[in-house]
Each structure stands twice: as C-alpha cells, then as structure tokens.
Amino acid sequence: MTRTPPIRRCSGPRASGFTLIELLVVAAIIALLIAIMIPSLARARERAKLAACLSNLRQLGLATFMYQNNSKGHFPDAGGGPKSTDPSDWVFWQPGRDPDGGALVPYMGGHFVKKIYTCPSDPLTRPNTIYGPGVIWLGSYTANIHVYGGSTLFTKIAFPGAKVMLVEEDSTTIDDASWVPEHYTSINDNILAVRHDKLAENRTLLNYGKGAVNFCDGHSELVQRVDAMKPHFYDPAVP
DSSP: OOOOOOOOOOOSOOOOOOOHHHHHHHHHHHHHHHHHHHHHHHHHHHHHHHHHHHHHHHHHHHHHHHHHHTTTTBOOBOOOSTTOOOTTBSSOOSTTOOGGGSTTGGGTTSSOOGGGGSOTTOOOOOOOBTTBTTOSOOSSEEEETTTOSSSOBGGGOSOGGGSEEEEEBOTTTOOSSEEOTTHHHHHSOSOBOOHHHHSSOOTTOSSSOEEEEEETTSOEEEEEHHHHTSHHHHOTTOO
C-alpha cells in the first residue's frame, strides 16, 4: 500500500501586509511632503520664467544696439498708436501691419518670433483700450518713448546704465508698444508689471514690488516699480 508523505509546513515567519493605520500614516506623510514641495516648485517655475523674461529683454536690447549701428546711433521709434505707419517702429503691432516688418526683426533672425516679445508669466488678459476693442499690442514689453523716438542718440543719454529702455508693462495698462511713465500720474496708466515679484498685479499701488526692465547699457534686471517712474530712470537728459 502506497503511503502519502506528510505535508511539510513552512517554519519561517508569516508574511503580513500593511494595516489600515499604517497606510493612513504613509498617506498623511506623502500629503505633507506634497504640501511642502508645491510652493517651492511654484517659486522655482517662476524663477525660470523670470530668467526667460530677462533673456527676452536682453535680446530686444541687443537688437536695438545693432539697429543703432546701422542708423547713425539713432533708436527706433516707440511704436505708439494703432494708425502708425512709421517704418522705424521697433515692433509692428498695429492692425494690418506685417510683424516681420518691425525695425528689430532683421537683427533677430529675420522673422517675428512672438515668444521673444512675450513674458512667459504674462496672462495675456487685456482690457478694452482707448483705441477700441481688440486694437491692442499683445506682447508684454513696451519701449520708453523718451528713448525710442527716432531722434534720440545714444551718445546723448546721461548714465545709460540707469536709463530704462524697455519695460515689462502691467497687463492691466498695456495698450500699445510704447511706455509713457508720466501717464501714471495723470490717468493711472503705463505702469511697470510686478508679476514676477508679487504674482499679482495692482495698477493702483505705485510702491508695489519690482518689475523687469532693460537699460540703455544693455543689461536687464528687476527694479522697484516706484523707481522706474522717476525721471532719473526714464528721462535720458536727467542726470
């Protein structure tokens, strides 16, 4: 008669899964880590966007210098108003104009590249302007009308390293491609964006953080909004 061999049982420790309490503790730790990391990741993303914005301004500033070399030291025009047909406008934003015709385009590859003219943090929300619905510059940067004007010579600028050439304008005030800082005191308009500093824009607060600008010596940096509105920073004739 054939005998059935006895069943051998494992003498090692028995495997066991996580208990509900242990799973809840792990989930809570993960949630806590995510809560800690999200603000840091948001700040890191904004720093990257700021770097891209300052790079855009430097490229536009460099193109301006190259334009000057071919224009006897003169700056391009500021590109204000929807009816401008000035061939020296630094950007062709007006309805019906070919963006490739802008004065700086030949020095930036020969074709208009919108992302160079647009800050990656700009929400691109625009109000209706004095020019009418939809008639608006959809870039982020505007040119200081006291510098960009066709008749301004670089050699006549007092302290180029302190004179603003291009600014990132607040999305609630931007309408055309020119920046007229005096308009803030008269119509609460033409104000520097502070989106990289505050992540929220408020056109009614002049002393409200820093915004990105490009100076007449070519460098780009953040400056206090309130400083950008002072003649020392925007008027090329003021020491």
